[in-house]
Structures are given as structure tokens and as C-alpha cells.
Amino acid sequence: MQLFGKISSFTQNNSFGKIRTYILCGVKEMGKRIIFHVDVNSAYLSWEAVYRLQHGDSLDLRTIPSIVGGNPETRHGIVLTKSIPAKKYGIQTGETLHTALAKCPELVIIPPNYGLYMQCSKAFGDILREYSPLVEQYSIDEYFMDFSNMERLFKDPVVAAYMLKDRIKSELGFTVNIGVSTNKILAKMASELQKPDKVHTIFPDEIAEKMWVLPIEELFMVGRATSKKLRSRGIRTIGDLAHYDPKLIKPFLHSHGLLVWNYANGIECNPVRENRRPIIKGMGNSTTIAFDIDDRKTAHLVLLSLTETVATRLRQSGYCARLVSVSFRTNEFFDCSHQRKIFSAIDCTNAIYEVARELFDELWKCEPIRHLGIRVSELCQNDFQQMTFFEKDYAKQRAVDRAIDSIRERFGNGSVFRSAFLNSGVRFSSGGTMDDEEYPMMSSQL
DNA sequence: TCTGGGGTCCTAGGACCC
């Protein structure tokens, strides 16, 4: 009820046009919603550390300056996750290995092992599901849990959060932060407070004390561009944003401005979606090539290898696509893209590749390319296909695709590949097919 | 200095139709 009161006063103060939403939020609060956000501390690095300790290594990567990162020689050199000692050197996620090494020359660099991370993510989710029937995976290392109406089982949700955190640590060997509140945004903001191995709350009456004092960049969904615009108007903290008139934010941040203003005020009422099977909107593969591509033939070959994995994933998930997009990044870091809607939805490797190649040829003006990508979207079920007189009948090719898919499924991805890749220097397929387990994808909103 | 890959959602402008 407390939040309801606060929300009413916000809406009155700001004459903001979403009163109905706030009232709905308020009504839900009356049932005393309790939401947990569970976040693995330095996920990839912790998982690597635990794996190595369990396999006889005496060094715990978490206790030294270390990171999980790519290989600069293939131009994949960025920091994916850092240890807490590495953070003390000022190393940041996303920065280049080159600058990270400049900050800390003895930095230990571990290449990523996504298969291991998927296993850890799953084991972690399995424990959470013992504590609540309503658990939503938000990313590979984050889960939301609905802990509402659990008083009979766990008197105090905060005590339960400590139990859960300690159990994960003792059984799985890595630490988590748990944020506890009445909705997802506040729970998520709470889990981001001091790390590692902590439980924090940001209940509605704690927003001012714990959240409003933080710099604006700490707010979920405030990235570089948004923070720049907000700071140029004197909005430096989450509290500044919360107290700003939303009517004045909309002209320069549009609907995104209203979203972050709501978040700054702790207003958000999305449910925790149990075992949500994500509605897939599209799928894509892209890769940074170890060298700059300056000839069409090589570009086409990379495009084909990207198409192989995208098309395979498309067929495996039972979809056809109606939109094909191609994008590239030049050696001067200029990004561009080109897309085309096709009349009848397709899932066949050759058909997608033909469109992709056309798009590429229309877009490319012979600039050296460092990164190439393909994406298919506007998906529909592939159980029937619309045939037209004007487009090729791909029935035979679909049969070939299915045969190849099943051979690859039985004997591995490299068991069959196109001869065009022989001695070409280009890998026959790029990107993972994600065939064994659906990769946990998050939405950009809660 | 050298800058990943996988996503989602939003916006703006132009084309087209009625």
C-alpha cells in the first residue's frame, strides 16, 4: 500500500499520462508482491574459476587480476568479464585487451568457454526452482523469482534470500547477489548494489536512500547516449531524473524517456514469467574476420558460412523467415545494413544465401570489411509454405537441407560441408547452432 | 589504442494507397 500512495502522489505532481498503469501497479502491491533478482558475480570468470578448482587447479582466478576475453590476434580482443581484483585496476567490461593490459600488465586472460557457462547457468536455475514455482531466466547469469505469498514457507523473504545465496555458494561454488523488492526493476537495481556475495533490498520506502543517490548511469536502460542527453540538462543522479517533469523529458528522449523516468521512480509492473519460452523474433549470426575483406568472393564465402548456421537454426526451431538483412562494418568502423522482404517465407540455406548475396552486392562499395552479419526475421511456422509462380520452388533444396541437417546432427557439424570452403581460408560455418539447448535470451525490457 | 556477438525495441522518412 505504501508504493500505491507514492505512485498516486507522483501522478498528481506530474500530470503524467499513464495514471491507469500506476493504479494497476498499486493494486498489485496490495497483494504484497515480492520479487528476487539473482545475479551471478563476474559470471564467466567465476564459472571458469570453479571449474579449474574442481579440476585440480590450486589458483582461484577470482583472487587475482583476471578476465575472460577474446583473442586480439583474430580481432576479438575485448574484456567479457573481469575479476574483482581486475576491477580495482580500472578494467571495464567491453574495453580492449590492449588497454586492459596497459592498466595491469600481469592480467591473466582466459578464453571464453560458452558450453561450460550454459551448464553452470542451468545448474543454478535448477536450484532456484526449488524455492519458487515462478522463476524466469533473464540472461545466462540472471534470474527473476516471484516470492509473493511465500510467508508460510519462508517467514521473511530476506532471510530466504540469504539461505538461497549461501546454498548456491556451498553447492555450486560461485557467489551471487540477490536483490529483493516488490517489482523487477527495484529487485534488479538492488542486486547491482555492493558486490559480491550480498543480499540487498530496495523496497519502495528505500528508493530515495538507496537508489536516488546513484549516478544516472547506474539506472537500468540508461546507456551512453541517454546519459549524455540527461547530463547535458543537469540530470546527474537517478533522483534528479525521478524528480524531473516527464513532460520535459519526452521531447528529447521520446518513449524511452518515459520508460527511464518510470524506472527512476521504481515504477514497473511486469510479471515474472514462469518457464517462458521466448517468442523468437529473429535470428542472426555475425563475425569479425581476422583480416579485412576486400574481394567479393571472400565476402560471399563468409556470408555463406554465416547463412549456413542461421538457416540451420531456423529449420531446427521450425521457422521460416520473410525478411533477410545483411550488415557489415568497414575497417573504419562504419556500420551499414540492407534488408529485403521476400514474398514467400523461406528456410532453405541456398534461398537465404541468394537474397543475402544480392543485398550485399547492392550495399558494398568495395570498402575493406572487418565484420559481416546476416539476420533473418519476420518468422512464421514452417509447417506449410506459400508457393508462387514467380519465385523458385525450393522443394528439392529443402529436402537436401533436411538430409544435411540430419547428417550433421548424427556425425557433427563438420561431417558435411560445401566444397567452396575447401582451401578457402574461410570456416565452413560461423557461429553456434545452439542445437542442444535453447540459448537463454533476454528481452531489452523487463 | 583498437574496439565481440547475440538479441529487442524504437524512430524517422519515404513510398504507396484510398
Place this chain on the structure above:
DNA sequence: TCTGGGGTCCTAGGACCC
């Protein structure tokens, strides 16, 4: 023939997340 307005679709690009 010229003009206008509203709606929808398509496309490119940008912003954000982990």
C-alpha cells in the same frame, strides 16, 4: 489535372541489454 490528409508498409539506423 492538381492538391491534400491519413493510414500502412518498408527500410535504415540508433539505442539499449548481457
